Amino acid sequence: MKFEIEKENLLIGINSTIKAVASKTTMPILxxxxxxxxxxxxxxxxxxLDLGIEYSMDANIIEEGRVTIDAKMFSEIxxxxxxNMITISLNEQKLLTIxxxxxxxxLVTVDSSEFPAxxxxxxxxxIEIKQNILKEMIRKTIFAVGIDENRPIxxxxxxxxxxxxxxxxxxxxxxxxxxSKVFVGNTSSFKAIxxxxxxxxxxxxxxxxxxxxxxxxxRNQGLFEMANFKAVTRILEGEFLDYNNVIPKERELRVxxxxxxxxxSLERAAVMSKEDRQFPIKVTISENIMxxxxxxxxxxxxxxxxxxxxxxxxxIGFNPKYLIEAVRAVAExxxxxxxxxxxxxCVIRPLEGNEFTYMVLPVRI
Numbered sequence: 001m002k003f004e005i006e007k008e009n010l011l012i013g014i015n016s017t018i019k020a021v022a023s024k025t026t027m028p029i030l031x032x033x034x035x036x037x038x039x040x041x042x043x044x045x046x047x048x049l050d051l052g053i054e055y056s057m058d059a060n061i062i063e064e065g066r067v068t069i070d071a072k073m074f075s076e077i078x079x080x081x082x083x084n085m086i087t088i089s090l091n092e093q094k095l096l097t098i099x100x101x102x103x104x105x106x107l108v109t110v111d112s113s114e115f116p117a118x119x120x121x122x123x124x125x126x127i128e129i130k131q132n133i134l135k136e137m138i139r140k141t142i143f144a145v146g147i148d149e150n151r152p153i154x155x156x157x158x159x160x161x162x163x164x165x166x167x168x169x170x171x172x173x174x175x176x177x178x179x180s181k182v183f184v185g186n187t188s189s190f191k192a193i194x195x196x197x198x199x200x201x202x203x204x205x206x207x208x209x210x211x212x213x214x215x216x217x218x219r220n221q222g223l224f225e226m227a228n229f230k231a232v233t234r235i236l237e238g239e240f241l242d243y244n245n246v247i248p249k250e251r252e253l254r255v256x257x258x259x260x261x262x263x264x265s266l267e268r269a270a271v272m273s274k275e276d277r278q279f280p281i282k283v284t285i286s287e288n289i290m291x292x293x294x295x296x297x298x299x300x301x302x303x304x305x306x307x308x309x310x311x312x313x314x315x316i317g318f319n320p321k322y323l324i325e326a327v328r329a330v331a332e333x334x335x336x337x338x339x340x341x342x343x344x345x346c347v348i349r350p351l352e353g354n355e356f357t358y359m360v361l362p363v364r365i
Contacts, residue, residue, distance in 0.1 A: 003062055004059065004060040004085055005042060005088070006084075010042075018071060019201045020047055028110070030047065033045065033069055034115045036066040037061045037063075047232075054230040056229075067096055068111065069107060073107065077107075082100055090109065094108075095109070096108075118230070121232065123223065125191070126215060128212050129215065130209075131226070134203075134206060138157075138202070140177065141169065141179050144358075146171070154171060155195060155236070157170045161189055165181070178358070192217040192222055198224075202231055213225070220237060247345075248347060253285065253340075255308065255336070256335070256336055256337075257337060259333055260333070267324060269281045269294050269301050272294040279294060283314075283315070285314045285315075285339075289305070290304070292304075318362055318363060326360055330358075332350055334351055335350065
């Protein structure tokens with residue numbers, strides 16, 4: 001095997017696949033890249049058996065072949081090389097040679113026949129979505145994915161296409177994030193719970209353009225596919241929470257507020273809240289005034305905002321981190337905050353439509 005490729009292009013492939021390399025494993029082969037050179041394409045594959053990523057790029061293939069090499073060492077070497085053309089070759093003794101300007105590395109390789117192939121998925125449901133839309137939906141929900149492995153179903157995002165609307169929903173028991181996009185003319189249905197880790201890594205590869213991403217699922221596996229990229233992931237099994245029944249339909253108070261003004265006030269109040277994790281912020285709303293306050297042993301803070309409020313006066317407590325992350329995900333200049341009572345969730349909605357819904361549970365004050 002022998003090929004030539006620009007360092008910049010090779011790094012794109014490395015960065016796109018490195019997160020699928022196993023870090024703690026009893027199978028050393030999973031700590032490797034599988035590198036294949038064929039038909040003027042270079043393909044890098046990595047897998048930890050939960051997530052597998054394959055990335056293809058153009059290269060000058062002088063001699064076709066395949067090799068398995070320690071991913072961490074290979075990636076560190078490539079990053080340190082000069083910004084120039086790199087020549088990589090494999091000799092009969094299975095030594096991998098890496099050359100760039102005056103640098104020369106020779107590395108021991110691993111038997112590539114031991115590398116597990118990415119599974120072929122018998123797709124039962126699929127959707128097609130533009131890269132930029134998928135990237136935006138992930139960014140605006142991923143922060144609410146749970147990290148508690150004792151509740152594995154909450155470590156994923158639900159993707160559900162129903163009645164021409166694609167909903168992406170994440171929740172962790174303290175807050176909920178939902179993005180909704182209308183799919184005009186799409187009559188198919190789709191439902192899968194994708195691990196948050198998978199979506200997080202895929203979002204780093206997605207570009208802000210309208211190239212199509214195909215998402216397909218079988219009973220326990222999912223596939224994300226583009227022209228030069230493929231990711232295979234396990235699908236989380238189990239029943240996701242019925243989010244439509246969790247989000248309150250009724251409200252006793254609606255507050256319309258400038259998003260940036262609210263974020264700035266919350267972030268300032270959060271500085272004091274961080275002094276002691278036991279102290280939440282207190283939000284008081286009355287007659288078009290919102291007061292955000294926090295009192296801790298080292299001091300206190302009080303923020304006053306002008307808002308538009310319709311309904312009953314209210315005093316309620318929150319973890320500021322959860323409110324900040326939800327409000328920050330919104331693109332609109334103004335948002336609606338809906339409240340039921342001091343023990344009911346705050347629901348964040350757009351002024352018009354239903355493109356997003358965020359729900360944050362209160363805490364005792």
